[in-house]
């Protein structure tokens with residue numbers, strides 16, 4: 001059975017790496033906390049007042065607020081797609097994806113998990129990271145990737161070609 005102690009013990013090195021990275025990267029979090037509250041209150045905030053490291057969050061927040069004002073969140077909004085494209089180019093995205101994948105794999109091994117389910121795989125960048133790690137570690141946990149948008153089928157098709165060994169095992 002997974003206990004809090006077991007999880008902490010098995011993830012201690014990852015926790016240290018993750019916290020260390022975050023503390024360094026987002027050291028100016030208080031500036032963003034204040035600015036994002038102002039933006040949420042619909043007060044004016046100039047882009048140059050916000051550290052570069054939060055600029056994607058800034059753009060994302062503005063689009064989300066605009067949608068909120070229109071009364072509808074739309075995953076198909078092209079501005080959102082463009083922003084997610086930008087996000088996935090940021091090294092932090094890869095760091096984060098690799099981290100949660102490593103955590104998932106370790107916990108899956110500890111708990112004897114038989115299947116991974118990714119809900120909302122989008123462009124399948126995280127799926128790609130998961131398949132790469134499983135392939136590198138020669139681990140084989142079936143991965144089911146879903147999305148509300150049918151484009152996921154194309155993205156998964158591309159991944160199947162990129163990881164034929166995984167394809168043979170799981171599909």
Ligand SMILES: C[S@@+](CC[C@H](N)C(=O)[O-])C[C@H]1O[C@@H](n2cnc3c(N)ncnc32)[C@H](O)[C@@H]1O
Nearest residue numbers: 075119120121122123124125126146147148149
């Ligand atoms: C942020 S994007 C993809 C993130 C992706 N998992 C990654 O880390 O790169 C979120 C995706 O969730 C999908 N989505 C939103 N609501 C959903 C739902 N109820 N069921 C399945 N997919 C959903 C959207 O279509 C979108 O492609």
